[in-house]
Amino acid sequence: MALMWADVLDIAIELVERHPQVDPRFVNFVDLHRWVLELPEFSDDPQRGGEKVLEAIQAAWIEELD
Template structure:
């Protein structure tokens, strides 16, 4: 997965962090959790706030 695979990342986070409320998440935590996902293979420096916001929103949508 790459940073641009927002939907795939969100699905993985829903599965791996079922007890986490994505609305109460700090972007520093979110970034670290994405980097730790199995199958994630992208440059950490390519991450930015816009990408993290998109991942967070997709996670919220998936969790509903």
């Protein structure tokens, strides 16, 4: 299954699994963007990962941990 920027929840779940020691409240967007691009299933245009989508991913990641 290919992940796209619109797959916010699926990306958040993958990040929870890949970075279990990380508190997403303190992740900067540069690192978050890089980590999303490093997901093996991710195959969207890196330029489309703007601040709003990164905020949504971060919020979903926080929700997954709660």
